[in-house]
Amino acid sequence: MAPVAEVAAEPEAEQPEGEYRTMFATHAALFAERLKDRFAKKIYGRTPHRVLRIDEPEGPSTAGGKLARQPISLVPRKGTAPTIVCGWVDVARKEAQLRGHESVAKRYEAHHGTPIDIAEEDYERCIDDLSEALIAGGIKVRVIIPEEPAARPASSPAPEGGAQGFPLWMVGAAGATAFLLGLMMGRMTG
Numbered sequence: 549m550a551p552v553a554e555v556a557a558e559p560e561a562e563q564p565e566g567e568y569r570t571m572f573a574t575h576a577a578l579f580a581e582r583l584k585d586r587f588a589k590k591i592y593g594r595t596p597h598r599v600l601r602i603d604e605p606e607g608p609s610t611a612g613g614k615l616a617r618q619p620i621s622l623v624p625r626k627g628t629a630p631t632i633v634c635g636w637v638d639v640a641r642k643e644a645q646l647r648g649h650e651s652v653a654k655r656y657e658a659h660h661g662t663p664i665d666i667a668e669e670d671y672e673r674c675i676d677d678l679s680e681a682l683i684a685g686g687i688k689v690r691v692i693i694p695e696e697p698a699a700r701p702a703s704s705p706a707p708e709g710g711a712q713g714f715p716l717w718m719v720g721a722a723g724a725t726a727f728l729l730g731l732m733m734g735r736m737t738g
Contacts, residue, residue: 572605572616572639572640573605573616575616575639575640576604576605576616576618576639576640577604577605579602579637579639579685580602580603580604580618581604582685583600583602583681583685584601584602586681587599587600587677587678587681590674590677591625592622592666592670592671592673592674593622593665593666593667593670593671594666594667594670596624596625596626596627596629596665597624597625597626598622598623598624598625598629598632598666598674599622599623599624599625600620600621600622600634600674600678601620601621601622601623602618602619602620602621602637603618603619603621604618605618616638616639616640616641617636617637617638618636618637618638618639619633619635619636620633620634620635620636620637620644620646620678621633621634622634622666622671622674629665630656630659630660632652632656632664632666632671633647633652633655634646634647634652634674634675634678635647635692637682637687639687642686642687642688643687643688643689643690644682644687644688644689644690645689645690645691645692646675646678646679646689646690646691646692647691647692647693648675648691648692648693649668649671649672649675650693651692651693652664652671653668675691679691
């Protein structure tokens with residue numbers, strides 16, 4: 549896979565007539581097309597067999613690269629099954645973030661109510677292949693394994709009446725307003 553700078557010199561793929569993309573959108577679309585070509589014959593997992601998909605940016609502009617983040621997913625090759633979101637790539641910033649199997653499995657089960665249907669070995673093989681392709685394209689890759697928040701006690705007591713937990717800025721604003729009103733009232737009467 550060629551670096552992103554070389555990709556820009558190639559003709560644009562599947563460009564609708566009359567619609568022109570900005571530089572960042574063009575880079576992102578071409579990069580997505582190159583990954584699609586590279587992964588066209590690779591299949592991951594058992595039934596449902598999955599293939600890698602990187603979405604092209606929507607529309608002709610990415611707002612100077614600010615909206616250039618493209619989701620990377622494993623989708624069923626045939627039939628229907630839920631999509632597995634693996635991470636994202638931002639061609640404009642030359643960075644990508646991929647999720648480890650444990651993180652993806654937890655998100656998948658929480659969202660769909662069933663265990664993920666791809667084995668850890670197959671998923672990790674996909675992530676390794678993808679990392680290699682992204683690095684070859686000049687993209688910095690981070691594989692994220694987020695830590696789960698600390699478990700809350702199952703039987704936490706209900707908050708007492710009146711313990712609302714207002715944001716600190718609201719408390720400060722209310723205090724300042726009360727002080728200023730008191731100061732004005734004092735000057736008017738005295």
